[in-house]
Amino acid sequence: MRTSIYVGVAALSLIVAWFAGPAVPKAPADFSLVGKEFFKDDFQDASAAKSLQVVSYNPETAAVRVFGVEQGSDGVWRVPSRNNYPVDGKERLGKMATSVIGIKREALAGKRESQFVEFGVLDPLGENVTDFKGVGNRITLKDGKDGKVLADLIIGKEVKGRNGYFYVRNPKEKQTYIAKVSIDVSTKFADWIEPDLLKLDQSKLRTIVINKHSIELTPEGGRMTGKEANTLTRASATDKWELEGIDAAKEEVNEDEVKKLVQSLDDLKIVGVRPKGERLKKRLQDDKAIVPDDRTRIEMQDMGFFFVPMQDSRRLTMISQEGDLFASTEQGVVYELHFGSVFSGTEEEVEAGFIKKDDAKPEGEKKDDAAEAKDEKPGVKKIKSRYLFAQAQFDPSLLGVKPETPVKPEPPAEDAKPEEPKADAAADAAATENDANKADPKKVYEAALATYEADVKKYEGDKHAYEEKVKAGEKLVKDLNRRFADWYYVISGDSFESLRQGRKTLVKELSAETTPTEPAPQQN
Numbered sequence: 002m003r004t005s006i007y008v009g010v011a012a013l014s015l016i017v018a019w020f021a022g023p024a025v026p027k028a029p030a031d032f033s034l035v036g037k038e039f040f041k042d043d044f045q046d047a048s049a050a051k052s053l054q055v056v057s058y059n060p061e062t063a064a065v066r067v068f069g070v071e072q073g074s075d076g077v078w079r080v081p082s083r084n085n086y087p088v089d090g091k092e093r094l095g096k097m098a099t100s101v102i103g104i105k106r107e108a109l110a111g112k113r114e115s116q117f118v119e120f121g122v123l124d125p126l127g128e129n130v131t132d133f134k135g136v137g138n139r140i141t142l143k144d145g146k147d148g149k150v151l152a153d154l155i156i157g158k159e160v161k162g163r164n165g166y167f168y169v170r171n172p173k174e175k176q177t178y179i180a181k182v183s184i185d186v187s188t189k190f191a192d193w194i195e196p197d198l199l200k201l202d203q204s205k206l207r208t209i210v211i212n213k214h215s216i217e218l219t220p221e222g223g224r225m226t227g228k229e230a231n232t233l234t235r236a237s238a239t240d241k242w243e244l245e246g247i248d249a250a251k252e253e254v255n256e257d258e259v260k261k262l263v264q265s266l267d268d269l270k271i272v273g274v275r276p277k278g279e280r281l282k283k284r285l286q287d288d289k290a291i292v293p294d295d296r297t298r299i300e301m302q303d304m305g306f307f308f309v310p311m312q313d314s315r316r317l318t319m320i321s322q323e324g325d326l327f328a329s330t331e332q333g334v335v336y337e338l339h340f341g342s343v344f345s346g347t348e349e350e351v352e353a354g355f356i357k358k359d360d361a362k363p364e365g366e367k368k369d370d371a372a373e374a375k376d377e378k379p380g381v382k383k384i385k386s387r388y389l390f391a392q393a394q395f396d397p398s399l400l401g402v403k404p405e406t407p408v409k410p411e412p413p414a415e416d417a418k419p420e421e422p423k424a425d426a427a428a429d430a431a432a433t434e435n436d437a438n439k440a441d442p443k444k445v446y447e448a449a450l451a452t453y454e455a456d457v458k459k460y461e462g463d464k465h466a467y468e469e470k471v472k473a474g475e476k477l478v479k480d481l482n483r484r485f486a487d488w489y490y491v492i493s494g495d496s497f498e499s500l501r502q503g504r505k506t507l508v509k510e511l512s513a514e515t516t517p518t519e520p521a522p523q524q525n
Contacts, residue, residue, distance in 0.1 A: 051145030068188035120168035121157030203267035273491030285486035305341025333474030341388030385494035413442035
């Protein structure tokens with residue numbers, strides 16, 4: 002009986018083993034995800050991404066930097082943290098979204114939180130982060146309907162010996178993977194906007210006028226110092242720049258400095274923006290003159306732009322704290338750049354303005370002076386910059402001479418008769434006949450009429466070309482002012498110094514090679 006029981010159990014085990022198949026160990030869930038994309042199920046359409054947030058640690062300011070762009074209901078992309086300035090970020094965002102979709106878990110790097118610092122995948126938004134050396138860049142993409150998160154990743158350090166491969170982690174997971182990443186992660190304002198402020202072609206520049214001065218503010222008001230005006234001109238793009246008032250016998254234009262000036266105009270980039278007040282903005286958008294009401298006057302004065310009465314007039318004129326530059330092109334466009342007060346701050350402060358620390362605190366809480374002082378980071382680099390007020394005007398005289406309508410010749414009177422040729426006996430017969438033809442009023446009129454008709458055809462072509470230039474110039478000025486109307490700009494201190502030059506840099510002494518010499522006296 003005992004033997005029968007053993008045989009029965011053995012047979013039953015064989016039957017179970019037969020149906021169950023061989024026993025294969027199951028792979029851990031961490032490894033089962035290797036080879037798969039991070040967001041395959043939730044995010045496959047790059048165009049679905051309507052907002053992006055990038056969070057990173059800035060070692061220069063010793064602070065976490067948050068930057069984001071999003072598409073508004075009007076379809077315009079803006080930077081909410083930078084005064085809602087419009088950006089040209091659609092293409093960049095599309096490329097980033099496409100790159101995120103393709104990020105795949107190539108290998109498992111680690112499963113423990115203690116490894117986050119080593120891999121550089123600490124969450125920059127984490128509450129208990131103390132070792133900022135281990136903080137990664139967190140990228141979050143959302144849709145535009147309900148703010149649903151489409152993708153959320155922390156990209157850490159690059160893997161040693163594997164170019165293009167980084168440690169990557171989903172903020173909701175403890176596992177860190179190795180993945181190939183080709184994303185240009187940038188939290189710089191200038192990388193997302195159209196930085197070329199003027200859209201100016203330097204080959205079309207013909208005149209540059211620099212009015213250099215400084216307004217020193219005093220308790221009684223202010224006084225102007227260092228007043229100086231310089232005008233540079235050239236007839237064409239291939240001509241050299243000439244400076245008015247130069248002593249050609251001793252001086253010459255410093256072409257290197259003028260080249261720097263022209264290049265700075267062509268490539269003038271903004272590093273920050275400040276919104277203008279609604280009243281001022283509305284008038285500028287409607288192409289109307291500035292009305293310095295109390296609110297506008299105080300607003301502009303804070304930026305370094307003052308209104309003073311004109312001599313022998315009750316009208317007010319605007320004076321910039323650090324002078325002005327007027328650049329004219331052959332397109333009829335006059336760019337007006339007015340330089341305001343100096344501004345220094347961290348990169349974020351330059352881009353968007355000072356952020357009041359109290360605004361970031363919960364209601365009812367306020368830091369004392371000691372706490373405020375503690376927040377200041379020693380050694381933080383301050384960037385020197387300058388406020389800029391930009392406008393554009395259209396000047397048709399810059400387009401060249403306006404074509405004039407040809408004057409049609411008057412026909413001769415009906416009773417007009419040709420004059421008798423006055424040829425002497427020695428004159429040639431053919432010459433006498435030619436003079437007679439010239440003296441015939443009818444033939445003179447016919448010749449003049451033929452010239453007039455040819456002139457009319459040329460005039461029609463020249464007139465059309467001139468009118469097209471006027472339309473293009475007016476449109477360019479309108480587009481520029483529409484762009485300039487809403488904002489005070491911030492430019493770098495280097496750009497300001499390159500633009501607001503004076504005779505000290507624009508002029509140099511003639512070198513020995515170019516100094517004119519007296520002709521040697523001729524010897525008999």
